[in-house]
Amino acid sequence: MINDIKKQAQEKMDKAIQVLKKDLLTLRAGRANPAVLDKVTVEYYGTEMPVNQLANLSTPDPRTLMIQxxxxxxxxxxxxAILKSDLGLTPNNDGNVIRITIPPLTQERRNELVKLARKMGEDAKVAIRNVRRDANDDIKKVEKNGEISEDEARRGQDEIQKLTDKSIKEVDQVVAAKEKEIMEI
Structure with a gap:
């Protein structure tokens, strides 16, 4: 019973970390990354579609994105759509492809991006803590129903706490790596 709760909590915590990693990819660091355009949607024949479903995205060099x-x-x-987005990028259309030159970030913008990355990390930690709370509530319910002993419940809660600590540590590492990437000149 406790193993099921623990396994479910682990899956949810891993999912929170995966969402954080995906969100951090959309933050623009100093180099070109096609994931920056993931949230940009284009009105195409009356339907909103992501850019990556309408075109081939590539990075011919570290400072250029090419959309074909x-x-x-x-x-x-x-x-x-790129101009409307809040990415601050200027596309150059030559009739065949769109090229976007990624300008170097100012120190002020880098600091803003670091703050945003930390906020995303904090949101992920909150999600992980919510998973911990739910798992502990499940354990208490099972104990109250008399399916497990008090000692087993305590042991289960300790294991859930260890999972939480491990996941939060991983979030900190992911955010620190992104901060380093953003601050890189």
Whole structure:
């Protein structure tokens, strides 16, 4: 019974960390990364679609993103969507592909991005703590129903706490790595 609760908690904590990693990819560091455009949606034939479903995204060099749409008629819509997004990027349309030159970040912008990364990390920690609370509540319910002893319940809660500590430590490592990447000149 406790193992099931523990396994479920572990899966949810891992999922919180995966969401954090995915969210951190969308933060623009000093180098070009196609994941920056993941949240940009383009109006295409009356439907909102992500850029990566309309075009091939590549990075020919560390400071340039290249967007090559499969349908040339989507060039204008993609360009408009990038300009509308809050990424602060300026697309250059040559009629075949869109090139985006990633400007070097100012120190002020780097600090803002670090704060944002820390906030995302804190949100992930809150999610992990919520998973811990739910798992501990489940253990208490099982104990109250008389399915496990008080000692087993305490042991289960200790194991859940160890999982929580491990997951929070991993979140800190992921955020620290992203901070280092952002502050890299």
């Amino acid at each position: 749409p499969w349908d040339k008629s989507a060039l204008g819509a993609i360009e408009k």
